[in-house]
Amino acid sequence: MHALRKIHPLRRIVLASATTVSGMVLLLSLKPHTTPDLALPAPSAGASAPSGSVAGxxxxxxxxxxxxxxxxxxxxxxxxxxxxxxxxxxxxxxxxxxxxxxxxxxxxxxxxxxxxxxxxxxxxxxxxxxxxxxxxxxxxxxxxxxx
Structure with a gap:
């Protein structure tokens, strides 16, 4: 049998707990993707722009x-x-x-x-x-x- 299972069963429990806690800390430290608050003009239905030729x-x-x-x-x-x-x-x-x-x-x-x-x-x-x-x-x- 493996040394961790036979001699020190608590060592395996502590190692698994530490790994779980570390994983949770890493997951919770991630920042969610946030979108910037940008003001967009409201689209106008059927708008068409006149083609201008002001200075090219x-x-x-x-x-x-x-x-x-x-x-x-x-x-x-x-x-x-x-x-x-x-x-x-x-x-x-x-x-x-x-x-x-x-x-x-x-x-x-x-x-x-x-x-x-x-x-x-x-x-x-x-x-x-x-x-x-x-x-x-x-x-x-x-x-x-x-x-």
């Missing part, structure tokens, strides 16, 4: 893309051919969970779009459908702007 600035609204949880639509602003702003006009926000997910996802999608200067952006984890709809609407706006 154009504003183009992408097509509304229907996702599993609702429509997603974006408006882009281009200045001298460079993407300077992206605004989500419509996105799912029918319930608190949608609001929480998209309160986190929309600013990240916007930031990635401005960094990439294209619709080639990563999907935000937990917001797959919104990310896909955002990317499709963004691509349609970019396609319209290039005409």
């Amino acid at each position: 600035t154009r504003t183009v609204t992408g097509e509304s893309t229907q996702t599993r949880y609702g429509p997603v639509q974006v408006r882009i602003t281009l200045k001298d051919g460079r993407l300077t702003d992206v605004t989500a006009l419509a996105y799912p926000q029918q319930n608190p969970r949608d609001q929480q997910i998209n309160g986190y996802a929309i600013p990240r999608l916007r930031s990635e779009t401005l960094s990439a200067q294209s619709a080639d952006i990563d999907t935000v984890s937990g917001a797959t459908y919104t990310s896909e709809g955002y990317r499709q609407s963004l691509q349609s706006a970019l396609d319209s702007a290039s005409r």
Whole structure:
């Protein structure tokens, strides 16, 4: 037989207890993922922006893309051919969970779009459908702007 089982049975109990307590301390010390409180403008239904040409600035609204949880639509602003702003006009926000997910996802999608200067952006984890709809609407706006 093994030495721990035969000679010192209490040693095994103490070792198991210490391991359990250590594991619990590690689990309880983990911080939960919190989403930043970001104020997003309320989407306006059916809004379309006029295309302006003030000092090389154009504003183009992408097509509304229907996702599993609702429509997603974006408006882009281009200045001298460079993407300077992206605004989500419509996105799912029918319930608190949608609001929480998209309160986190929309600013990240916007930031990635401005960094990439294209619709080639990563999907935000937990917001797959919104990310896909955002990317499709963004691509349609970019396609319209290039005409």
